[in-house]
Amino acid sequence: MKPPVFFLLILLLSLTGCAAQPPSLPELTHEAGEERGCAAVFPQGRWEFVHTIEFSMADGSGATVLGVTSLGGDEIACALMTVEGFTLFEAVDRGKEGLEVRRAVPPFDKLAFAAGLMEDVRTIFRTPSSATVQYGRAGGTIPICRYIGVEGRITDILPVMDGCWQIRTYGADRALSRSVSGSSCRKEGESLIPEHLELKGFGPTNYTLKMTLIHAENLKGKALP
């Protein structure tokens, strides 16, 4: 019997393979204007989040873990643990200084897992790094902030979707690679914090992370440990 968490590793390791065609990048009707609330999607300053994370694969397999995300400056720290409190993975991404993996229990000790996990975390919590930002609407109605990275990756921020927000990332081939849907948002200072998040990864093995917020705290002025 394989441990359920193993499926997450398999899934993350195989993101770069081939898969069924995910949705493509929608055409944007450009509009001049401000960023229209997209900045509120990403928490600013020092934050700590604790979520329950239900992950599942297309075949229905999956498991539930607890996840910790700490944001501070350019740094992101994250940890995964079992419901019983056993730490499976803990790492700190120090930006230009690189990724420090503090603990990684097999099979979470593969670099590809760490990279995939941190990419999920950055997608949810960090403003995309981009060369240009465009503002407009998709389908004539949905406001979008489109971040276009130098490497061709595109991130669409939909700041007003179903009472919260959505994020969609596309690869250089313009195929959808990740989508994040927030729901039951509440305003915390300048940030919109969702009670629930659903991240879908598109690729060779589609996967879903359903995250429910246990705790969110703005730790003003405190450096990331």
Add this chain to the structure above:
Amino acid sequence: MKRLLLLVALSLFVAAPAAQAQPGQLRSVQADFIQEKHLKILARPIISTGSFTFQAPQSLRWEYRTPIRSILLMHGGKMRKFVERDGGLAEDKGMRLDAMQVVLAEISNWLDGRFTDNAMFTVSFPKKQTVLLTPKEPGLAALISSIELKLGDQAGLLDKVIIFEGPGASTSLTFSNRLLNQEIPAAVFTKQ
């Protein structure tokens, strides 16, 4: 991943020796617990609450109520785990059971009051009312550096367990409302 189960099992067998002051007398143990998870990156610990019921020789219900409900059941030589999922309790069928069987053998030693070295742990008594378990196997030691048991003032009752994973990472379990040798209905060891 065997270690994940091992951790749960550790929680079991450190709870079980609550009655070891009367070797051979233990029939059941029930208690509530508060679990604190400490990590270097956490500004404050994650608090979980739950309860457990153990009945000799090898029946267990280990249940978390918050922040997420989960139930580990061992009964009749079988082990099942259920975790809250999509609003209900879904069975976690990915668990390995072989590690638990090994650990259960250790549990029986504890139930007999044998706080002595064994294949898995070196046992020491650094202070009165404190038992320190240090893993012998390097693979296990890489995951759990030590386990500290704080025995209560009342003979045999356990107050607290601290599982040290490494620098800045630990899990503590503080027990309360402990009951010994109550009659336990078999239904307790089923999903309910």
